[in-house]
Amino acid sequence: DAGITQSPRHKVTETGTPVTLRCHQTENHRYMYWYRQDPGHGLRLIHYSYGVKDTDKGEVSDGYSVSRSKTEDFLLTLESATSSQTSVYFCAISESTGGLYGYTFGSGTRLTVV
Amino acid sequence: RKEVEQDPGPFNVPEGATVAFNCTYSNSASQSFFWYRQDCRKEPKLLMSVYSSGNEDGRFTAQLNRASQYISLLIRDSKLSDSATYLCVALTNFGNEKLTFGTGTRLTIIP
Numbered sequence A: 001d002a003g004i005t006q007s008p009r010h011k012v013t014e015t016g017t018p019v020t021l022r023c024h025q026t027e028n029h030r031y032m033y034w035y036r037q038d039p040g041h042g043l044r045l046i047h048y049s050y051g052v053k054d055t056d057k058g059e060v061s062d063g064y065s066v067s068r069s070k071t072e073d074f075l076l077t078l079e080s081a082t083s084s085q086t087s088v089y090f091c092a093i094s095e096s097t098g099g100l101y102g103y104t105f106g107s108g109t110r111l112t113v114v
Numbered sequence B: 001r002k003e004v005e006q007d008p009g010p011f012n013v014p015e016g017a018t019v020a021f022n023c024t025y026s027n028s029a030s031q032s033f034f035w036y037r038q039d040c041r042k043e044p045k046l047l048m049s050v051y052s053s054g055n056e057d058g059r060f061t062a063q064l065n066r067a068s069q070y071i072s073l074l075i076r077d078s079k080l081s082d083s084a085t086y087l088c089v090a091l092t093n094f095g096n097e098k099l100t101f102g103t104g105t106r107l108t109i110i111p
Helices: none
Strands: A004-007 A010-013 A019-024 A030-036 A044-053 A056-059 A064-070 A074-079 A087-094 A104-107 A109-113 B005-006 B011-014 B019-025 B032-038 B044-050 B055-057 B060-065 B070-075 B084-093 B099-102 B106-108
Touching: A004 A044, A010 A019, A019 A030, A019 A109, A019 B032, A030 A064, A030 A074, A044 A074, A044 B099, A056 A064, A074 A087, A074 B060, A104 B005, A104 B044, B005 B084, B019 B084, B019 B106, B032 B060, B032 B070, B044 B055, B044 B060, B070 B084
Parallel strands: A010 A109, B011 B106
Antiparallel strands: A004 A019, A019 A074, A030 A044, A030 A087, A044 A056, A064 A074, A087 A104, A087 A109, B005 B019, B019 B070, B032 B044, B032 B084, B055 B060, B060 B070, B084 B099, B084 B106
């Protein structure tokens, strides 16, 4: 496996609080991604990074921010959590340019906003 | 219209049977395609890439039809362990490394 870990694995938080999810990789891959997965919607891209301090928005980026200060860590922050952000969050890495080999996913973070 | 569409199923298939999934994509510029497998409450895992000429990996065969913009996955001699959700995936922005996922097709193999 590519050595990708997510933390925490589960979290319950209150509406309006900030939450940060962490994705850590040990393989020095350039590309990292944050997705959320919801019933009926599949996996949707929130933000992605193509290098240290290089990030861009995905299709569902509102209410989320990211940071990548070093290659191995990609942080996702919910600035003020809402119930609509209750979801399973997956981090992924790309092991090649062009996506020829697809992505490798972390085990996911189950976030519940109450 | 979703960029990648799949029949959500569920498909309930007896063990040993052959099952086929189809998937359509709307962006004709999509470059690469994949099938992922996702077990319940687990992360998606790459099952196989899909090449223009079609490719086979053991009991699994993937086909790509660019003219009709669909991808297929065939599973022969299905096993109980094949029970999972199968995700169809298209690389829609070459160079930006972004994959677009279908919502998945749920497969249950019945003993």
